[in-house]
Amino acid sequence: MCGIVGLFLKNEDLRPKLGDLLTDMLITMTDRGPDSAGIAIYGDDSSKLKVTVQSDTPDETFRGLDKALSDALGGPVSMRVVDTHAVLTLPEGTEAEARAYLNEKGVRVMGAGHSMEIFKEIGLPKDVAARFHVREMGGSHGIGHTRMATESAVTTLGAHPFSTGDDQCLVHNGSLSNHNQMRRILTEKGFAPKTQNDTEVAACYISSRLAEGANLGEALEGTLDDLDGFFTFVVGTKNGFGVVRDPIACKPAVMAETDDYVAFGSEYRALANLPGIETARVWEPEPATVYFWER
Structure with missing residues (x-):
């Protein structure tokens, strides 16, 4: 299982509230993964x-x-x-x-x-957020994850987000079937994963594509061709964030957009308390379709 949240603020007046809003979103996803939690905050450049x-x-x-x-x-x-x-x-x-x-x-x-700072540890989202005072953090956008460990141990290094490039990080719900093969390929390219978590393989893949000159949308499209398994990825970069689901899209996901923000959650309830959600355009991301927003 696992729970993912993401929030990209269009309205600069909301920036002081980013950490508070993300914290509430992530706590709502606690029962999707109580092992560890983490948040990446993109503050002012x-x-x-x-x-x-x-x-x-x-x-x-x-x-x-x-x-x-x-x-x-x-x-x-x-x-x-x-x-x-x-x-x-x-x-x-x-x-x-x-x-x-x-x-x-x-x-x-x-x-x-x-601009990026990452804080992650073993424990419930409410406890991890309190330890790092996430509610007090401001910024333009951020992503978060609460984990149910399946393919690797419950450790701090196994927690999400994974960052393998400057101002870049990734969170993942699902499982990759060809991560060992990709691990070898990425190592040869100079992007060797450091943990046994398959999510870090995906993060290294995105980094390798960006280093080759791809933009975020192209890098996310590449995951559909090169990574096997079932997955929802949410990627944060210095200028924004992107979302992609595998062609089957068996993992739940919902998005909402207003004039003030774009939000992502594994379930709608993660978005239910956002300001103006009652008038937001709410939709389920399509399978094998890349979405990304930049400022």
């Missing part, structure tokens, strides 16, 4: 690169991390600690060096970009 990291021992791991990383990179690094996660702001052009340093120190990188 920053001129500096942000890397979200995670540790099971944050007090020890994050103590002095900003200074040590600053010394290693030869430039200023700031750090904002949020429970088991921290958001590091780095000098431009140092991402590869920073990732190498963090990997050597055993610090897990959740995602990177100029």
Whole structure:
């Protein structure tokens, strides 16, 4: 099972409420997956690169991390600690060096970009959202996921969203049948998945297509040809988000659009409390059809 939500705000006046709205949407989906939960928030564009990291021992791991990383990179690094996660702001052009340093120190990188921050952990959506103060977060758009583990263990690294490219992440409801074959292909292309979760394979696939010059719509269309199984993908990028369902579309999905927003939910009840939902255009995404919105 698993529950997915997504919200793309057209009305800038709603941006301060993004985290609050997404939290309510995700909590509504709790019974679709109580194992772990996560949210990616796209805030205002920053001129500096942000890397979200995670540790099971944050007090020890994050103590002095900003200074040590600053010394290693030869430039200023700031750090904002949020429970088991921290958001590091780095000098431009140092991402590869920073990732190498963090990997050597055993610090897990959740995602990177100029606007995206990712927070995910084991536990119920209401508890995960409270730990990371998601309700207080603003931004232009975001996606979330609550998981029922089937193909891999219940761990933080197995939780969604998966980010495998700057300001890009993906959530998934379903199961892929050719993920091991795709894992080998993607590894040869330099996009090796780091976990056993088949969703990360899909995220790496999207990253590889974007790196090859495809736009988001083309990358999502490619999933219909190259990925086998049953799936609904919701992908977040710096400028928007996209949705695609497999040709059978056996996983539930519903969308709503008003002048103020576009919203996605695994079930309508995730959208029921959004402002203006009573006048929204509500529909079920068609099978094998790509939808995406950008700002």
